Amino acid sequence: MKKIVVAGQPCAEPCVDCAVRPQAICAALDHDELRELEQLGQRLRYRPNEPVFSQEEIATSCFNVLEGVMRLYKLLPDGRRQIVGFALPGDFLGIAVNGRHGISADAAGPVVVCRFVKKSFVRFVDERPNVLRRINEFVTRDLDQAHDQMVLLGRRSAEEKVATFLVKWRERLARIGQISAITPLPMSRRDIADYLGLTIETVSRTFTKLERDGVIDIVHGGIRLADAARAEALAAA
Structure with missing residues (x-):
């Protein structure tokens, strides 16, 4: 199934009007920074069960979830699937430490994301310590959720x-x-x-x-x- 993409154009909705901004990494940005980030983003829509990125795939993009729920999972060597989490609006995905995605992600239902080319996004973030701190908050939260999952x-x-x-x-x-x-x-x-x-x-x-x-x-x-x-x-x- 084909993704609905407006190729090469920024997100249709201005970042300042984005409903998930208070929960997303974008909350750390001022008005001018949001305008700059808006030029880097591209809005994509995924249909139910459509893959967003795959385990071991080279991570060239990162994603801010705007609408819907995404399944995050790992495929075990014997082919079984272990779901490690569900991403909600405001969640930020795609940061890969070793350059490849450690998990796969697909749409549990209709999903809308704002996609950023990783190289451009990293350059944007490197100049803004406030965004780095916000990303660190997200990483810490994800680690806490992983610990909860282990207990569960x-x-x-x-x-x-x-x-x-x-x-x-x-x-x-x-x-x-x-x-x-x-x-x-x-x-x-x-x-x-x-x-x-x-x-x-x-x-x-x-x-x-x-x-x-x-x-x-x-x-x-x-x-x-x-x-x-x-x-x-x-x-x-």
Whole structure:
């Protein structure tokens, strides 16, 4: 499937009007710097399941997520997929220490990103310590999330893993202003299974059990936390 790209043109929406700016690395920039960054960016739209970048691919671009959710994953030597995270609007991707992407990324649903050619972006950032500090904040946050993921994949029951995922996902959505009675789940049960290190059958059974126990209500496109206190207790176990 073909990406919708306006080749060689800056992002259609001015950076100063970007809805995700408060959550993105761009929050560190003043008006003039935003205008300069705007000339470096290019807006791309991806359809569901379309790849954005691939593991071991040379990293020539970096990406600011504007809309939608992206799956971040590694392919294991035996062909299995381990999802290591889900990127939300405001997240910045593509910084590769050794010049190649260590993970793959694709669109869980419709996704819009602002893409920057890496060489141009690095030159822009090198002259602005405030942006470097902002990027370091993002890297530190990503490390914290990786540590949480290691704990999540450890010695916890399936019920605790699913409850933790739902509580943490709801908290992440709240931080970017996407909070409502219904917590949307744009990823599939298979995606959740590959993130939690479970089988899809176990994830489906656990969702059903949590609903039967009155912890969640399963609705079209997501869930509602019927007993948030109990879900948080399971997540903290």
